[in-house]
Amino acid sequence: MGRDISTDYNLFLEAIAGLMVIDKNGDLVYINDQCADYIKVDREKSIGKYITNVFPPSNMQNLLKGKNKYNTNFYFTDGRMSISTQVQLQKDDEVVGVLEYDMIQDVEALDQLLEMYATTLKEEMEYFKEQVRSFKNTKYSVDNIIGSSEKIKELKYQIELAAASNSTILICGETGTGKELVAHSIHNLSARAFHNFVKVNSAGMAESLIESELFGYEEGAFTGAKKGGKKGKFEAADQGTLFLDEINQMPMSIQPKLLRALQEGEITPVGGVEDVNVNVRIVAATNQDLSDLVSKGSFREDLYYRLNVFPIVIPPLRERLEDIPELVEARVQELNRELGKNITSIEPEVYKRLQEYDWPGNIRELHNRVEAAMNYTTGEVLKVEHFNFRVDNSRINLDAVNRFDNPIVAVKKEAERKLINEVLIKFDYNKTKSAEYLKIPRTLLYQKMKRLGIDL
Numbered sequence: 347m348g349r350d351i352s353t354d355y356n357l358f359l360e361a362i363a364g365l366m367v368i369d370k371n372g373d374l375v376y377i378n379d380q381c382a383d384y385i386k387v388d389r390e391k392s393i394g395k396y397i398t399n400v401f402p403p404s405n406m407q408n409l410l411k412g413k414n415k416y417n418t419n420f421y422f423t424d425g426r427m428s429i430s431t432q433v434q435l436q437k438d439d440e441v442v443g444v445l446e447y448d449m450i451q452d453v454e455a456l457d458q459l460l461e462m463y464a465t466t467l468k469e470e471m472e473y474f475k476e477q478v479r480s481f482k483n484t485k486y487s488v489d490n491i492i493g494s495s496e497k498i499k500e501l502k503y504q505i506e507l508a509a510a511s512n513s514t515i516l517i518c519g520e521t522g523t524g525k526e527l528v529a530h531s532i533h534n535l536s537a538r539a540f541h542n543f544v545k546v547n548s549a550g551m552a553e554s555l556i557e558s559e560l561f562g563y564e565e566g567a568f569t570g571a572k573k574g575g576k577k578g579k580f581e582a583a584d585q586g587t588l589f590l591d592e593i594n595q596m597p598m599s600i601q602p603k604l605l606r607a608l609q610e611g612e613i614t615p616v617g618g619v620e621d622v623n624v625n626v627r628i629v630a631a632t633n634q635d636l637s638d639l640v641s642k643g644s645f646r647e648d649l650y651y652r653l654n655v656f657p658i659v660i661p662p663l664r665e666r667l668e669d670i671p672e673l674v675e676a677r678v679q680e681l682n683r684e685l686g687k688n689i690t691s692i693e694p695e696v697y698k699r700l701q702e703y704d705w706p707g708n709i710r711e712l713h714n715r716v717e718a719a720m721n722y723t724t725g726e727v728l729k730v731e732h733f734n735f736r737v738d739n740s741r742i743n744l745d746a747v748n749r750f751d752n753p754i755v756a757v758k759k760e761a762e763r764k765l766i767n768e769v770l771i772k773f774d775y776n777k778t779k780s781a782e783y784l785k786i787p788r789t790l791l792y793q794k795m796k797r798l799g800i801d802l
């Protein structure tokens with residue numbers, strides 16, 4: 347049979363570190379042995395004395411007056427820092443005393459607490475940084491631009507200059523060279539970094555939608571218009587940066603309105619009568635030579651001049667093949683995380699082979715090639731055999747071809763199928779870009795894919 351302790355209140359009271367009680371006059375009426383030992387006072391002799399005469403640093407008496415019912419107190423005794431809680435004691439709505447006990451009596455515990463707090467703070471900080479980043483909608487910074495070739499160094503220098511200016515920037519580069527990456531970097535480095543980065547890509551958008559997308563619309567501007575209207579991207583980017591991606595695809599009908607917005611900093615929402623002033627920094631991107639389009643008549647000359655204030659030309663990958671090792675390594679590390687792989691080294695021959703190719707799809711194509719190869723690896727080394735490097739398949743298997751009713755048609759069809767497949771892979775199955783590359787209309791590409799049995 348255990349001892350009954352249910353009424354052994356003294357046992358309970360002694361278990362509470364640093365326990366003491368004062369009455370409404372501030373005189374000590376209770377102090378447990380633990381506390382008397384801790385602050386080095388004689389328990390019996392202290393009772394009935396005013397608290398600061400017993401323990402000079404005390405401030406629990408302050409809680410007798412005032413509206414606070416609790417107080418957390420930091421105090422030092424003998425060079426040790428402690429944390430206590432003070433509680434107002436009330437009877438019949440009247441303050442009759444204050445009780446104090448220690449939450450932490452030794453510094454080690456306090457250190458732990460502080461460390462915990464610091465860690466939490468750090469985590470919160472990271473979290474908020476991430477939030478700010480996503481809030482600003484900027485995914486990349488200049489640090490994400492990989493490469494140390496002279497051309498990339500020059501590009502980074504141009505980005506810094508562009509960021510420091512407030513001029514309109516025109517980024518020119520082939521597909522997959524990193525135009526979007528550069529646009530984000532300019533914004534992030536600029537004084538507008540804490541405002542929005544807003545992207546508009548009018549390619550593939552119905553012409554009638556582009557205007558309201560850019561400039562917004564007023565209530566009742568057209569059937570289906572939202573109540574209260576809608577703000578356009580120009581307004582959304584106010585004080586920040588507006589990224590006009592694939593500006594070369596901007597329809598002729600919109601170009602004069604865009605020109606006005608750039609020139610005057612004024613826009614008129616669709617169906618609106620009043621102009622709205624906006625303060626927006628324009629960064630535009632094109633994968634076609636705009637001056638070519640001007641001479642062909644599909645781009646306005648005045649808009650071209652307005653955009654071409656500060657051109658930045660991103661070199662294609664084939665002009666900086668020396669960056670390939672760095673690019674591949676960075677991509678491999680990224681994919682290690684994404685695919686849960688653990689590639690720790692890359693056969694040097696891989697770089698050599700990759701540097702023999704001309705990369706029409708640039709970094710995007712390189713990234714895709716590396717990803718495809720990674721899927722074939724099981725070990726820790728990325729090898730040539732994981733890549734689908736072209737073997738000499740110019741020879742034709744005559745026996746196989748002879749089985750077809752019409753060998754010439756069959757071989758042509760197979761060649762077409764291979765070509766279309768390659769192009770689709772290069773452009774991540776983006777039909778618009780693939781069709782453009784093949785120099786055929788998109789609808790024809792669809793028809794061919796269907797006819798040749800290529801998965802849509």
Ligand SMILES: Nc1ncnc2c1ncn2[C@@H]1O[C@H](COP(=O)(O)OP(=O)(O)OP(=O)(O)O)[C@@H](O)[C@H]1O
Binds near residue numbers: 491492525710
């Ligand atoms: N120098 C670089 N270092 C690291 N990654 C890069 C670099 N350049 C491009 N990339 C990456 O390559 C991919 C394609 O880049 P991005 O989308 O910016 O190309 P783009 O020029 O806008 O192409 P498109 O004209 O097809 O839209 C992205 O994943 C981007 O992060």
Ligand SMILES: [Mg+2]
Binds near residue numbers: 525526591
């Ligand atoms: Mg792009």
